Amino acid sequence: MNIDFASNSKIKELLRMKKSGQFVFFEGFHTFEEALKADYIPDFVILKDERMLEDQFFHNNVFIEKCKNLNILIVKEEAIKRLSSEKSPTGIICIGKFPEQRDFGQSPWLYLDRIQDPGNLGTILRGALAFGCGGVFLSEDSCSIYNPKVIRSSAGAFFKVPFKKKNFKYIISEMRDDLEILSFSPRATMPFFNFEFKDKTLLVFGNEGDGISNSIICASNRVVCIPTESVESLNVAMSVNIVLAFLYFKRFC
Secondary structure: OEEEEOOHHHHHHHHHHHHHOOOEEEEOHHHHHHHHHOOOOOOEEEEOOHHHHHOHHHHOHHHHHHOOOOEEEEOOHHHHHHHOOOOOOOOEEEEEOOOOOOOOOOOOEEEEOOOOOHHHHHHHHHHHHHOOOOOEEEOOOOOOOOOHHHHHHOOOHHHOOOEEEOOHHHHHHHHOOOOEEEEEOOOOOOEHHHOOOOOOEEEEEOEOOOEOOHHHHHHOOEEEEOOOOOOOOOOHHHHHHHHHHHHHHHHHO
16 A cells, blocks of 8 residues: 655645546445445545554455555545535545446346436445346436445445446437337336336336436337325335336246
């Protein structure tokens, strides 16, 4: 490990890196640990106190083996507050290049149309990892998947789930053969579990307020709903994870 105390000019450089939107920023020991498990090594780890290096985390075999050349910067607490996206910073911030895109696995896949809440997106990634989703497509006007809140709420899934930002026209042109496109809408009347899922299935979920774009609805094979009692609709992250869990249990139970 390369350990150094950050100068004012270095802190300004880190702030410029954050504002540029060209780097991944994430915080907390747990997220850092999950990144290491996925073989993602950040360029810098910023600590608010040199004594944090005494934490057992920095002395476990996984960390030592993977982070031989890691750059650790010690900064004052005020600098941590300026760099952090949290109301109550944990005292550890990681900065790195965008992770390499992973190859998509087997169906089912997700397409998220204009998702705007980073917390929802992170929770969806977490469910996608838990329930064997082969990958997540996002419309180009969805929120940034590199938002620190996405990374935090994904509980490490950000580093493991394949994802791409793609216009829906790409799906139609590149994947349409034998692809079943299933769009979810609270206004639909057909429950999603009333038919057999094909080998290549794309599950489409829409914007938190407006739902799925009409053009995508028209291109879908089916428009289905999640039956509920006493509520008009569900949070999009909850809806996605209900469907993914159902398909997972159907495959393995």
